[in-house]
Amino acid sequence: MRLRYLTLVAVVFFSAFPLYYSVVVASRHNSALAQVPPPLLPGGNFFANVSRVFDTVPFALALLNSVLVAGSISVAVMFLSTLAGFAFAKLRFRGRNALLLVTVATMTVPAQLGIIPLYLLMVKLEWTGTMYALVVPALVNAFGVFFMTQFLSRALPGELLEAGRVDGCTTWGLFWHVVLPVARPAAAVLGMLTFMSAWNDYFWPLVVLTPDNPTVQVALSTLASGYVNDYVLGLAGTAVGTLPLVLVFALFGRQIIGGIMQGAVKG
Amino acid sequence: MSSLPLAVARRRHRRGVRHTLDVRVSPYAYVAPFLLLFCAFGLFPLAYTAWVSLHDWTLLSDEHAFVGAANYATLLADGYFWNAVFNTLSIGVLSTAPQLVLAIWLAHLLNRPLRFQTLFRVSLLLPNVTSVVAVVVIFSQLFGRDFGLINWVLSWFGAGAVDWAAGTATSHVALSTMIMWRWTGYNALIFLAAMQAVPRELYEAATLDGASGFTQLRRITLPMIRPTIVFVVVVSTIGAMQIIAEPLLFSASTGAGGVGASGGPDRQYQTLALFVYEQGFTKFDFGYAAAASWLMFVAVVLVAGINYLITRRMRGGLA
Numbered sequence: 377m378r379l380r381y382l383t384l385v386a387v388v389f390f391s392a393f394p395l396y397y398s399v400v401v402a403s404r405h406n407s408a409l410a411q412v413p414p415p416l417l418p419g420g421n422f423f424a425n426v427s428r429v430f431d432t433v434p435f436a437l438a439l440l441n442s443v444l445v446a447g448s449i450s451v452a453v454m455f456l457s458t459l460a461g462f463a464f465a466k467l468r469f470r471g472r473n474a475l476l477l478v479t480v481a482t483m484t485v486p487a488q489l490g491i492i493p494l495y496l497l498m499v500k501l502e503w504t505g506t507m508y509a510l511v512v513p514a515l516v517n518a519f520g521v522f523f524m525t526q527f528l529s530r531a532l533p534g535e536l537l538e539a540g541r542v543d544g545c546t547t548w549g550l551f552w553h554v555v556l557p558v559a560r561p562a563a564a565v566l567g568m569l570t571f572m573s574a575w576n577d578y579f580w581p582l583v584v585l586t587p588d589n590p591t592v593q594v595a596l597s598t599l600a601s602g603y604v605n606d607y608v609l610g611l612a613g614t615a616v617g618t619l620p621l622v623l624v625f626a627l628f629g630r631q632i633i634g635g636i637m638q639g640a641v642k643g
Numbered sequence: 644m645s646s647l648p649l650a651v652a653r654r655r656h657r658r659g660v661r662h663t664l665d666v667r668v669s670p671y672a673y674v675a676p677f678l679l680l681f682c683a684f685g686l687f688p689l690a691y692t693a694w695v696s697l698h699d700w701t702l703l704s705d706e707h708a709f710v711g712a713a714n715y716a717t718l719l720a721d722g723y724f725w726n727a728v729f730n731t732l733s734i735g736v737l738s739t740a741p742q743l744v745l746a747i748w749l750a751h752l753l754n755r756p757l758r759f760q761t762l763f764r765v766s767l768l769l770p771n772v773t774s775v776v777a778v779v780v781i782f783s784q785l786f787g788r789d790f791g792l793i794n795w796v797l798s799w800f801g802a803g804a805v806d807w808a809a810g811t812a813t814s815h816v817a818l819s820t821m822i823m824w825r826w827t828g829y830n831a832l833i834f835l836a837a838m839q840a841v842p843r844e845l846y847e848a849a850t851l852d853g854a855s856g857f858t859q860l861r862r863i864t865l866p867m868i869r870p871t872i873v874f875v876v877v878v879s880t881i882g883a884m885q886i887i888a889e890p891l892l893f894s895a896s897t898g899a900g901g902v903g904a905s906g907g908p909d910r911q912y913q914t915l916a917l918f919v920y921e922q923g924f925t926k927f928d929f930g931y932a933a934a935a936s937w938l939m940f941v942a943v944v945l946v947a948g949i950n951y952l953i954t955r956r957m958r959g960g961l962a
Contacts, residue, residue: 380755383752384763387749387766388762388766391770397784397792414792459676460673460674467673469667469671486884488936489688489937490692492688492692496691496695497688513683516676516680516681572772576773578774578888579887593775596774596780600779600783601895607784607787611781611784614776617774618773621772622769622773625768629761629764636836
């Protein structure tokens with residue numbers, strides 16, 4: 377029993393320490409890093425370093441872009457996944473099972489397979505360098521549809537829908553008055569998961585965006601890939617870029633974990 | 644209540660055609676946004692990759708000459724391509740195998756009544772909330788040759804300063820550590836979810852029979868959660884075969900400077916996905932990159948398939 381707690385405490389330590397140490401470095405001066413032993417406590421330079429981040433890259437713009445991109449993607453994914461999930465879970469129409477199967481199958485296809493044509497498509501649409509290139513392809517995805525289909529087929533009683541029909545609801549009325557209230561907790565979890573992955577998305581934004589109109593992750597990689605190794609600068613940016621997400625996670629961690637574990641059992 | 648069906652019938656009749664239309668057609672309208680977006684940005688690029696890969700397709704010319712399988716033939720003779728295949732497999736094994744064993748063990752530890760359960764779970768997922776960029780920046784510092792914390796700790800045991808990014812083996816270990824740090828907790832939670840669905844009585848009976856915790860893990864838990872193990876192994880394999888952000892950023896943030904598409908000065912940690920990126924987005928040879936994408940896809944399917952078969956056949960006692 378004691379061994380179990382010791383192991384788990386070690387896990388907490390290894391999970392949290394790199395994040396803690398990044399704050400330590402971010403709050404120091406570059407010269408402090410060369411000390412032996414290395415500094416293990418935060419220093420007083422954090423805000424000076426952060427303002428240096430804002431001077432080096434367009435970080436305010438990056439934060440704004442990331443909030444807008446991740447926010448609009450999350451709202452769209454929540455809404456469109458619930459819409460499609462409702463149809464897949466509770467409505468009867470020709471081709472439903474085949475379409476659902478295709479949806480699940482595509483979740484296993486590596487996303488990077490299509491990256492070259494997707495880029496060429498963005499060039500054609502003249503969306504490279506703009507946030508459209510990030511938002512439009514991500515408005516809905518197979519995982520979200522599958523997630524909501526699973527949830528609604530379990531949590532939405534058929535009787536509730538029949539009662540709605542009896543009261544004269546159209547299908548749209550059913551969706552609006554019956555399905556949405558039931559779907560809300562799962563949609564919220566889906567929204568948070570989507571927000572986190574959109575906020576953290578790096579590779580596709582790196583491909584289609586330019587350093588002068590970046591998202592947070594692209595700006596961070598610009599900071600980190602200078603010719604001179606400025607760890608303090610890179611980690612100060614990392615701290616500011618990661619903090620909002622860690623806060624969201626600290627507040628809603630329990631629900632997010634519940635969502636991941638629920639999705640997993642079904643998968 | 645007995646008049647209800649009658650009322651339904653009357654209403655339905657009144658609304659007639661419009662109602663039929665609503666029931667028959669509207670489901671398609673609900674799945675349409677998903678299907679349209681999916682076809683445009685999911686399916687079409689996949690098919691188009693195959694088309695592009697059969698052409699001599701660069702950014703410089705508007706003419707795209709059809710070359711058949713020439714891109715594929717060049718690839719199979721390209722030493723850099725095979726180097727990338729090797730690196731992908733090496734980093735994939737180094738990061739995935741220990742990670743899954745550790746994840747199962749952690750899930751096993753958490754699968755009991757415990758105090759601070761939420762604290763443990765939240766800290767397990769904390770690394771997964773951190774972005775790839777942040778992870779690589781943080782770990783590049785920790786793995787630094789001169790002032791990195793890891794070399795400092797190793798020096799207590801008399802080790803000299805390791806230049807982690809320089810060697811093939813050391814850079815693979817460093818990259819695998821980053822991947823493990825980010826994904827072990829996530830997978831542990833998925834295993835934990837599966838373990839909680841195993842009936843308690845099995846453990847109670849085993850405890851009465853005097854079976855130790857480890858025996859229970861081997862004889863009860865592992866066989867019962869095998870479908871989840873298969874699922875996680877396949878998903879992790881697919882993920883491991885596509886690793887790109889870590890090596891791309893690693894070379895950028897360890898002082899190699901500039902673009903990191905080559906995966907280190909000697910390509911010692913260039914993965915397949917990074918090879919595709921280098922061909923496509925630094926050399927703008929789209930035809931060649933598209934062909935490489937398809938071969939990567941074949942590799943993913945092969946390796947994931949093999950792992951699927953292995954895990955499915957594995958008996959509880961083997962693990």
